[in-house]
Amino acid sequence: MITDHGLLQILSRSKDATAVYDDENLRIRFANDAMLTIWGKNISVVGKTFEEAIPEIAGQPFGGLLKTVWKTGETYKATEMPATLVIDGEQKTSFFDFEYCAIKNLVGDTIAILHTAADVSDRKHAREQLGIKHIREQELMDELSASSDRIQRANDDLSAINRDLNASNENISRLNTRLLESEMDFRRLVAQAPVAILVFRGPELVIELANPPMLEILHKDASIVGRPILDSMPELRGEPAVALIFEVYRTGKGSNGYDVPVKMMHHGVTEIRYFNFCYRPLLDNGVVVGVMDLAVEVTDQVLARMNLEAIIAEKTTLEENLRANERRLQGILDTMAEGVVIVDHSGRPIYANPMAQKIMGLSETQFLDRAYNDTKWQNERLDGSLLPIENHPMQVVLQTGMAIYDQEIGVVFPDREKIFISVNAAPLIDAHEQVSGCIVTFTDVTNRIKTLREKDDFISVASHELKTPLTSLKASLQILSRLIPADAGMQAKMVQQANRSMDKLSDLVNVLLNTNKVSQGQFQIHKTTFILADLISDCCQHVRTTGTHTVRLEGDLQLEIMADEQLIDQVIVNLVNNAVKYAPDSKDIIIDVRRETDAVKISVTDFGPGIPAEKQKHIFDRYYRAEHNIQVSGIGLGLYICAEIIRKHGGRIGVISELGKGSTLWFTLPLI
Numbered sequence: 001m002i003t004d005h006g007l008l009q010i011l012s013r014s015k016d017a018t019a020v021y022d023d024e025n026l027r028i029r030f031a032n033d034a035m036l037t038i039w040g041k042n043i044s045v046v047g048k049t050f051e052e053a054i055p056e057i058a059g060q061p062f063g064g065l066l067k068t069v070w071k072t073g074e075t076y077k078a079t080e081m082p083a084t085l086v087i088d089g090e091q092k093t094s095f096f097d098f099e100y101c102a103i104k105n106l107v108g109d110t111i112a113i114l115h116t117a118a119d120v121s122d123r124k125h126a127r128e129q130l131g132i133k134h135i136r137e138q139e140l141m142d143e144l145s146a147s148s149d150r151i152q153r154a155n156d157d158l159s160a161i162n163r164d165l166n167a168s169n170e171n172i173s174r175l176n177t178r179l180l181e182s183e184m185d186f187r188r189l190v191a192q193a194p195v196a197i198l199v200f201r202g203p204e205l206v207i208e209l210a211n212p213p214m215l216e217i218l219h220k221d222a223s224i225v226g227r228p229i230l231d232s233m234p235e236l237r238g239e240p241a242v243a244l245i246f247e248v249y250r251t252g253k254g255s256n257g258y259d260v261p262v263k264m265m266h267h268g269v270t271e272i273r274y275f276n277f278c279y280r281p282l283l284d285n286g287v288v289v290g291v292m293d294l295a296v297e298v299t300d301q302v303l304a305r306m307n308l309e310a311i312i313a314e315k316t317t318l319e320e321n322l323r324a325n326e327r328r329l330q331g332i333l334d335t336m337a338e339g340v341v342i343v344d345h346s347g348r349p350i351y352a353n354p355m356a357q358k359i360m361g362l363s364e365t366q367f368l369d370r371a372y373n374d375t376k377w378q379n380e381r382l383d384g385s386l387l388p389i390e391n392h393p394m395q396v397v398l399q400t401g402m403a404i405y406d407q408e409i410g411v412v413f414p415d416r417e418k419i420f421i422s423v424n425a426a427p428l429i430d431a432h433e434q435v436s437g438c439i440v441t442f443t444d445v446t447n448r449i450k451t452l453r454e455k456d457d458f459i460s461v462a463s464h465e466l467k468t469p470l471t472s473l474k475a476s477l478q479i480l481s482r483l484i485p486a487d488a489g490m491q492a493k494m495v496q497q498a499n500r501s502m503d504k505l506s507d508l509v510n511v512l513l514n515t516n517k518v519s520q521g522q523f524q525i526h527k528t529t530f531i532l533a534d535l536i537s538d539c540c541q542h543v544r545t546t547g548t549h550t551v552r553l554e555g556d557l558q559l560e561i562m563a564d565e566q567l568i569d570q571v572i573v574n575l576v577n578n579a580v581k582y583a584p585d586s587k588d589i590i591i592d593v594r595r596e597t598d599a600v601k602i603s604v605t606d607f608g609p610g611i612p613a614e615k616q617k618h619i620f621d622r623y624y625r626a627e628h629n630i631q632v633s634g635i636g637l638g639l640y641i642c643a644e645i646i647r648k649h650g651g652r653i654g655v656i657s658e659l660g661k662g663s664t665l666w667f668t669l670p671l672i
């Protein structure tokens, strides 16, 4: 049987750290070297209590655990429990696997505790290291997997980007195609646009596009394309419209122009044409690369407008002139010595100048209120007979459209003395060639008519008074000429002379008496039928006798007419005598008898000096005598009497004459 000592010897040999406690105070009975090493103590600790031996253990669980094992008798095992011990003077924590094994006696009481321990610090550290490594590895693994995820995601992103890139590339190529197409579209658009378009590129404005309407405007062909504008059209240098294109290129600001004149060449001729245009910069990424020019030629419109403006200006000037003329005319009318009245187509006055108002003794309103045929005034012929309304000058003009000259009429007022006026009237013709009214000018000839009347009265009285002594004087002279023999020489000659003068004197008195009768309408016509040529032939005898002129009778020499033979004789004698008187140097006198539709026309032609045109209309007036180079006696009554005789027969009388070539005095007689 092994003794306690022997057992302890065995235990001391054990490599495992072993200690034995043999009372409840945990008195160390035994501790082998391994245990002492763990404790950092020497053999002196044997016999001491656990707490005495290892004072630094206080506060750690080991003492308590040992006591529990002692008490309970239950073994306690622990692994890798830390214990802090003072080793070689230094506190050091190590980890231990240990067992507190209660050794019991037969009755079960604890008689000792076998304490075995092993320092597992290294293992623990190793494991811990392993754990850290593992953790690091895990972390690395995690990191790796995170990186993988990231890479995966990056890959995903990349492939998405790739896809996008591909899509973008496709887009770009589509856009490129579209761009190409749209550029072609643009070119097509420009080419087909109905409006003229020029597209310039670069600072020199190189013509890139010029559509047909533009080429037509410029009178150029496609050869201008590809050349700078001023190279292809040097004539445009200095034109403001072209300078503006350069400015648009420079500033990038668009510009519009309206009715802008441009000097252009066509077939070597410079002409100014007008344009409306619109210049727009062409931008590439915000940079001006060219200019587009849209132009519409408005030359015709501008010229038409200018023309219109010129017409309007001309019209304005004309209107101003017209107004000035109107004012002048008004001034003239206001101050005229003649009365002027304008009547409308119905004969109602629409204007009467101050002199007209004065002559008629009416205010303007009174005047404008009265027609020419108003019963408030009565119109008479010069002989005092009533002037039928159809013979009133205004009525004649309005009815016939023919002008009336110097018709003298009397106007009888209810409340003042009768006046005489000499009237000229002319028709006013409208745009449709219709008589729209008439303009009448008249002068107050009352004084002249009165003087004429007084003259007539005097001549009437004088000729009457002369008639009786002349008759007895003529009778005495005839007796005397019979008493004096024809060979009585000087006496006989003087008596003949006295007789001739007496004849002239009595002719003159007869004319004067006749005139008086004629002017007062106091003569009767006694119509008989006779051959006109016979009458003419007879009454020209005296001319043939004197031999100064030859009278040739032409025309219808058999024509018979019905008229007052004596009065017609008087007319023809008068006309032939005038031809002799006023054409002394021309021998020929032609009397022509010509039948017209319902009248006969008798013309007496001489080849003398003729009658000035302005005087022709007056030669049938009473006492009118035109001036002549030659001194011819007369009193201006012959043609007046002729005219009255012809008028009384219902015929017409007139004159055709050219200065220096002769005169034809003619009259007509109606053929019944």
Ligand code: ADP
Pocket: 578, 579, 582, 583, 606, 608, 609, 610, 611, 619, 624, 625, 626, 627, 628, 633, 634, 635, 636, 637, 638, 639, 640, 663
């Ligand atoms: P008188 O012969 O007495 O002057 P008339 O009445 O016969 O008057 O003629 C009027 C005027 O007409 C004349 O003064 C004359 O100037 C012009 N006259 C008439 N007949 C002729 C004629 N045959 N040639 C030129 N002048 C004429």
